[in-house]
Amino acid sequence: MNIKNNLFVILVLGALCGCNSDPSDLLPQNVVEEPVSASLVFPENHTECNEGTIVSKTKSKVAFLWNASANTDSYELILTKVETSEVSNFEVDDTTKEISLERGTNYEWYVISKSLTSTKTAKSETYEFFNAAPGILSHVPFSAEVIAPENNSIVAAVSGKITLRWEASDIDDDIKNYVIFIGTDKEVLENKGLQAVPSFEMSVTSGTSYYWMVETHDEANNVSTSEVFSFTVE
Numbered sequence: 001m002n003i004k005n006n007l008f009v010i011l012v013l014g015a016l017c018g019c020n021s022d023p024s025d026l027l028p029q030n031v032v033e034e035p036v037s038a039s040l041v042f043p044e045n046h047t048e049c050n051e052g053t054i055v056s057k058t059k060s061k062v063a064f065l066w067n068a069s070a071n072t073d074s075y076e077l078i079l080t081k082v083e084t085s086e087v088s089n090f091e092v093d094d095t096t097k098e099i100s101l102e103r104g105t106n107y108e109w110y111v112i113s114k115s116l117t118s119t120k121t122a123k124s125e126t127y128e129f130f131n132a133a134p135g136i137l138s139h140v141p142f143s144a145e146v147i148a149p150e151n152n153s154i155v156a157a158v159s160g161k162i163t164l165r166w167e168a169s170d171i172d173d174d175i176k177n178y179v180i181f182i183g184t185d186k187e188v189l190e191n192k193g194l195q196a197v198p199s200f201e202m203s204v205t206s207g208t209s210y211y212w213m214v215e216t217h218d219e220a221n222n223v224s225t226s227e228v229f230s231f232t233v234e
Contacts (some may be wrong), residue, residue: 035113037122038069038095043109043129046142046169050132050210055100062131063098064109072113082106082128082143082224089110104133106140106224113129130171138220141170144198149231156234157204164200166226174219182212187229189213204233 042065043049052062064077077090077097083106090097101107107129113122128142147165149155155162164182168175180200181189189211192200204210209232216224 013116033071033115034118034120035072035115035122036070038072038075038111038113038124039067040109040111040124041065041067041125043107043127043131045125045127045129048130048132048139048171052131057134058103059100060103060131061098061100063096065096065109068095069113071115071118072122073116076109076112076114078112080108082108083140100155101131103131104136105131106142107131108143117123138174138218138222139171140222141168141175141218142222142226144168144214144216144226146226147198147228148212150228152231153156154232154234157206159202160203162204162210162231162233164202166198168198168214168216168224170216170218172218172220176217176219177213178217180212181215182210184208184210186211186230189228206233208233211222 042051043062049062052060054060064079066075073093075092075095077092077099079090079099079103080086080087088099090099108126109129110126111124113124115121130139130142144166145168147167149162149164164180166178168178178195178198180192180195180201182192182200183189190203198214202210209230211228211230213228214226216226
């Protein structure tokens with residue numbers, strides 16, 4: 001009799017457990033896929049843009065183009081006029097956007113991929129180009145880009161020194177030299193003088209953050225200025 005009672009209790013408890021289980025536990029959970037970075041197509045990086053529709057002596061319309069990225073519902077195109085750091089934002093549902101630009105001007109652009117189902121976004125590479133104009137005999141160099149140390153990185157010094165390396169290009173291929181500025185305060189950078197090559201060795205202190213930027217000069221006395229880079233010494 002006790003065996004039958006025990007068996008009955010077990011069956012009842014099993015049934016109750018089955019009734020109390022959440023049916024959602026048996027269903028597959030929705031996976032939110034994050035958007036992927038877009039691949040930029042045109043205008044190409046470090047080139048002169050001769051394509052587009054001429055609007056006037058000072059303006060032309062250029063169609064920006066990028067490849068569609070996965071898990072993406074819309075894009076935001078960020079365009080910067082390099083000389084003045086003026087930024088324009090464009091919300092785009094397609095993978096192209098025609099924009100009116102100033103002729104004879106350097107621009108930077110990148111695209112942010114967005115999704116309706118994810119709060120995450122993905123940023124593309126940044127491209128810089130020169131929007132051509134008639135009668136331009138000399139072009140401003142493209143702003144220098146960091147090679148090492150990587151921007152916002154933590155690095156180990158070798159014998160108390162770090163070597164800064166960067167790269168720059170010019171449509172005219174006539175870069176003459178560089179001027180490097182360095183400091184521990186982003187707002188107060190010291191001019192370290194002319195550099196003939198795109199590298200500079202400096203003494204550093206452990207536990208200190210450094211900021212630096214590069215001016216690129218060409219034979220026609222055109223000058224471009226990089227963004228401010230930074231690194232911290234272990």
